[in-house]
Amino acid sequence: GAGVSQTPSNKVTEKGKYVELRCDPISGHTALYWYRQSLGQGPEFLIYFQGTGAADDSGLPNDRFFAVRPEGSVSTLKIQRTERGDSAVYLCASSLTLDTGELFFGEGSRLTVL
Amino acid sequence: AQSVTQLDSQVPVFEEAPVELRCNYSSSVSVYLFWYVQYPNQGLQLLLKYLSGSTLVKGINGFEAEFNKSQTSFHLRKPSVHISDTAEYFCAVTGADSNYQLIWGAGTKLIIKP
Known part of the structure; x- marks a missing residue:
């Protein structure tokens, strides 16, 4: 879709394991959250992210969390x-733009750590 | 720092009755204001937004909201609700105070009683 x-x-x-969560944004959207x-x-x-670079990572809770967007489209959140x-x-x-606040959301990835 | 307060965690209302969901924000500068809706098992979607101009904003599905700068409020209203309006509603604000990141309220669950 x-x-x-x-x-x-x-x-x-x-607990203690490594997890990757993937996001495929709407085609042409340069900003990804x-x-x-x-x-x-x-x-x-x-x-x-704006394009490939992390424009603001101030919300990551600690250094166990990391995210990448190597080609400016798909992003992976790594824990x-x-x-x-x-x-x-x-x-x-x-x-599509940074300043109007209109974001298009996915349905989310529910993570449960036992 | 900006913050958003949604005063009611749940609002039960009978079908075809009017509803108001309250939202107050704190900010010292100009803001952009939004209401997002999350239907059961779906992602968040934009309901309406205030960027500038008329303080009465109309959105999808018959909802509207009024920006009141003096009271720092952006309450959401609908004159007659339908069972399909059952969802969680989130108020959000962005502006220079938050470096143009969206700051979210905790959400209000709208429960429609038949």
Whole structure:
């Protein structure tokens, strides 16, 4: 389809394992965002890309979290040494411009760390 | 720093009744304001936005919101709700205070009673 695609939709892993979450944005959208959403809360900003570069990574909680967008399209969020507190829905969004706030979201990847 | 407060975590309302979902924000500078909706098992989608101009903004599905600068509010309204409006609604703000990143409220679940 033409929307933002995220895989996997669900991921269950054990504490200490490494996880990768993938986001395929809408074609032509240069801005890409990663958010984290816990139950009963709004989305929490993690990082955003303008093209291939991370324009703002101030929301990444610690150095276990890393994201890449090597060709300016698909992005991968990488979490090392997962902890139970990392359990959340990870949302990806893309937009055509930076300044209007109109983001197009994927359905999210639900991560459960046992 | 900017913040967004959605005063009600849940709002139950009878079908065909009017509804208002409240949103207040804090910011010292000009802002852009948004309401996003998340239907069950779907991604977030933009409902409406205020960038400038008329303070009454109309969105999809019969929703509207009014920007009130003096009260720093952006309440969402619909004169007659339908069962299909059952969803979680998020208010968000962006501007210079947040380096143009979206700051999100915690969300309000709209529960339609038949």
